[in-house]
Structure formats: structure tokens, C-alpha cells
Amino acid sequence: MLLTAAAARGVSVMQAEAVAPLLNGDAVRGVRVRTNGGTVEDIASEVLVDASGQATFLSNAGVIGEKVRGNYDRQVAVFSQVAGAIRDPGAAAGNTLIFYRQKNHWAWFIPLDDQVTSVGVVVPADYYRSKNESKHKFLLRELHQLNPELTRRLPQIEFVEEVRGISNYSYRISNFTGKGFLCVRDSHRFIDPVFSFGVFFAMKEAEYAASAIASFFAESKGEQPNPFADYQRLCDRGQDNVQELIDAFWQHPYAFKLLAHHRYPEDIIHMFAGRVYEETPLP
Template sequence: MKDRWDAIILGGGPGGSTLAASLARLGRRALVLERERFPRFHIGESLLPHSREVFARLGLDEKLDARFLRKYGARFLCSSTGRARTYSFADAFDPKFEFAYQVPRDEFDLLLLRHAAELGAEVRESWEAVEVVFDGPRAIGVRARPVARSGDVAAGERTAAGDVVELRAPVIVDATGRDTLLASRMRRKAQVAELDKTALFAHYEGAAREEGVHEGNIQVVIFEHGWFWFIPFRGVVTSVGAVVSSSWIRSRGKGETLDELFDRTVAQSSWAREFLANARRVRPVGALADFSYRIDQLTGDGWLFVGDAGGFVDPLFSTGAHLAIKGADLAATAIHRALDAGDTSRAAFVGYEADVRYAVDLFLGVVQGFYRGHFRETLFEENQRPTMRKLITTILAGDVFHPERRPQWASFLQQHYPPELPAFA
């Protein structure tokens, strides 16, 4: 009996939605199971220009431009020295995409998920994947259940909350983000060196931002215990977060609330104090600890990971959503070709895994170089060489996927900033 779907995608975030939309555009039948009901809050609100290559292909660029603030570059500021340096995406080696978007994720993720449905993907919100079904080493389906009573499914599948049903497809994709459903059950997961950090985050009204074309720039404020992000949205709200060391978290006083800890963190930086001097916090402070990790294997027989489910790099360069979106685009091509060939074994997905690992590791090496100090100094070099400036800008723009031809600058980066990868015993 023929499977009803070509692929079942677990998770409806940017990776899952992009994959579903891309598969639907290729004429494939995709089912998305999303545990939550959108919209919902999420961090990771700054996109990168090269994601727009995927958005354009999916017919999303105009929708995004109508709703979200354009981001033309990134500004880095050092609290201890007062130095500041702006990088404009137009100065990258490939300046085809001169801007990205700053996006409240509740609105952005909902837009992507609805767009996937418009293109023909089947989307089930408030559906929880309980486990992936295997026949030997091969994934063949999913056991899932509706979190609440669901009437938005096909006839014959109407179920009550908690009732588990088995759904079959030749390809199962884990796009569950940090939940890493499949990895938690069958793969090995390890923390990444130098990246045992914690993020504290909130939203503010009235935070200082740049003017004119630079209004949408992300501002990265470096201070003794870590760094802040300032991500302005269209209107008056700004996302503000601090990525801090484990030692700073251990300094949290007994009974000190997250709001109080965040205020004390802001007080450590002259730039952060200035940007928030006339601002009002409109969302309580949240926290996410030890959030950088790597999975030992991204693909297998009948299954693969997309986005954060396969690993997460520190958010310094706003990589999370970008890696998910671009990775999902590659995954769609790999799945489409595998189905055409009638071979969904791991061998069909090795190219996808290699391309994603390559992109992730370019980012990872530079992020680790930042925390070790030498890349951080390169960002602020007084007499910075034009080629180095272009290289940094190119990384900030997200130009890290090179499935056909790998540029010379990438080899330079790999040589000077090789990633330190976790060992899997």
C-alpha cells in the first residue's frame, strides 16, 4: 500500500516550514506535525541575507518585506574600549543580497507555516510526535497524538486528545529544534567547546537604535562577561538579550530573580546602559542554558535532521534560523531526488549532511575564535585589510553554503579558524 505522504516533518519552525514548502513546490506530499499552536514566542529573531535566496524561490520575499524591518548590516561595540565597527552586507564578496529582516518570531514562524500550507503541505498544529517508528535501522513512520481534540484532519483519523495514531512515510524529518526528538532517543549529543553559555532575553519599548537605513542593524555589545544583542523590530519594540559565561550565572544571588539578574547584567556595560536608559521592559526576562550542542550523525536510513534538531551554534552571528532555512532547502532537494531514485537509505543523504556540516563548521570556527579573543580583536582592527573586511561581512551575511564550488576565502577561514569539534566515544 502506497504511503499517504512522501515525508513527515516533525516541527513547524523555520526549518520544518521551509522544508514542507519546498517539498510541496516540488510536487511532494509533506505532512507537518507541530506540537504547539502558532503563534508562539521564540528567540532567534535576526535573519541573514542569504536566507532570502530561499524566500525568493518560495515566493515569500514580498510578504516579508511588507511586514518586517530591513536589516542592512551589523554593528559591534566594545564596552571596555568604546570601539565601534559597522559591517554593511553590501560589502560582502557576493553582495547579491544587501539586506535581511528583523522578525518577531511569533509572527514570522506563523507566516512560514501558513505559507507551506498554501503551497500544498498538510499542517497539523497541536500534534505531538511521541516516537519515530523503525523497521530495523530504517525509519518508516511516526506515532503521534493530538494535544487537544483535533477536527482538522482527514476523515477516518479524527482523534481525541491523547489518542496515539501511527502515520507512515518513506522519509521522516526531525525539525523539532532543541527538543531533538530523534536525537534524544537514538543519537549521541555533545556540548561544543567554548560555548557553555546562557542566554537571558527580554523585549523593550523605546530602546535606542540607529537612524535611517541603519535603523534595522543588529547591535552586538561586547562586555566583560559576554555580549548583548539589540534587535530592533518595525515599530518601537527591540529584542534585547545577553549571552553570558557560566561564571556570571554562578554569581546569581540567592533569591535574585531573572529580571534582577538581567538588570545587573545590563549595569556591567556602558553601551547597554545607554541603549536602555529610556526603555521599558515589556516582556519578562527568560533564560536558556547550555544551548550549543552537536549531534553525531545528521542522516540515516529514511530519516534526517534539519535545523536545531541536528545541533545548535552560539547565536553570535544569528545563525540558527539561517542554518535551518538553508539546510531545509538542501534537504528538500535531497529528499526529492531520493524518492525519484527509490532509495531513501543514508547513502542518498550523505551529500546533504556534508553540505550542512561544512556550513555549520565555518560559523563554528569563527564563533570559537571570537570567544578565545583573536577573532574579536579582528572585528575592531584599526587598519583592517579590505579583504578581511569583506570576509567578515560575507560570514555575517550567511554566505556559508557552497555545495557546488567552495570559494578561496572559505579555505582561508578553515585554516585560520578551524572548529574544535566534540568527540563522540
């Protein structure tokens, strides 16, 4: 949808795989791509945006730092989609629900449309290995056993998509901006998805990146050591604040509940609404 909108506004779109950055010293000056037809081409750029997600293109190429594992790296997510799950009535039918078993062991339930619900279970990797089950069997059993309220909502489980798994997905990469490049969201950082901030961060950082690039051209910042340092600070602040929120949830669930439901509900709502880029973390 975004790609179509960008093309409609005059952006040239090329379907290709980025295979290597083109460098001039420590500056990125373009990208080598392999087109769908198999041809390899070099494209010069004044600013390269790495939005390659967990493929972490510039990190793998050694242009930025290596992946440093985050607080929640030794976890596994197993997920699929089901039809016919029981939802809440009325306007609440589309709500995202999180089901808790114990620390670092939880499930998501995200309605995608009238019929289909995304379901997934996140567990410590050691626990997953100890079960020695296929992904399909593991997810089926967990969805039945993890939390009675989740069991009630899934009386019959019919997966409408292949059951998939992903592990070790929490990481952070430093120095994700520099001369001629900047990274957006998963290409530089991924934190525990428990509060579903991922797509929000991707969109928000893309918006901030667009402003940073516009001012790079408007203010001729080409000679600065890092023309995108302010953008990097802003991204770090937002993600650090959410990291703190998630840490508080896992490390101090009782205190978190008091803060969220009794002491500072308005402030916590602000954060869940995405107001996480302020100087001072809320509350």
C-alpha cells in the first residue's frame, strides 16, 4: 500500500535485492542490486536508507555495528493464524489481547479481520527445546494450556496458515546512521514484541527519517561527520522508553499493574498511544 502510494507520488520503484553497499571510505555512496531478471547494477545515492528489517543489511555488510543481543534474546515465538476464535462482543471484538502464563511466557491474540485471528506463543528457548515437539504440535498444545481464558476463546483450533517459528529476535545495533546512510527500525533494533510497538516504530522512524533527509538536502549537511546524528538520538530515545516500559512489565509485574491501573493510567496510556519520544520518560 505504501509502495503504491509512493509510486503514485512519483517515486521510481525497482524490484531488486540489495547485495552490497557501495562505499567510499566510511561513507555509503550507493548500493549494488540484483534485479529480478538476474542483472547486477550499481546505483549511486546521496542517502541510502536501510529498511531491510531483521536481514540487517548494513550490519551484515560491516558498515554499522554488530547485533548485540537484547534482554529478551533467548526466546522463541511460534505462531500462525486461526479461524473462528471467540472474540469479545461489540467494539471490543477487534482488540489485541495478551495472555500471560509466567515471566517471559505469553501468547498474543490479534484479530486480523472478521474471521481470522493471529495467534502466537513466546517462550524461553530452553522451554521450547525441552518439549521436543513439532512447531505445529507445540503451538496447538500451548494454545490449549497456556491460560484458561485463551483456551475458552479457542474451542476448536483450525490453523489457516502454516505454523512458523522465529528465535533470538531481540537485538540492538549501534551507530546506525552515518555519512550517506541511515537505518530504520528492525534493521537496527528489535525489542520484545509483547506490546506490539513494531510497526508503529517502523512508521514513525520512517517519518523522522524523511524529515532528516529533507533537512540534509535543504541545509547542505553533506560535510558533517554524521548528518543524521539527531535522527539517531530521537530513535534511541523512543525505543529506550519503550524498552523501559517492557522491562518494568516483566521485572516488576505487580508494580506495573499498580502504575498502569491506579497510579498513572493516563501516562501509561500516553506511552501506549505512541507518545514515547519526549525528553523525559513518562510517567
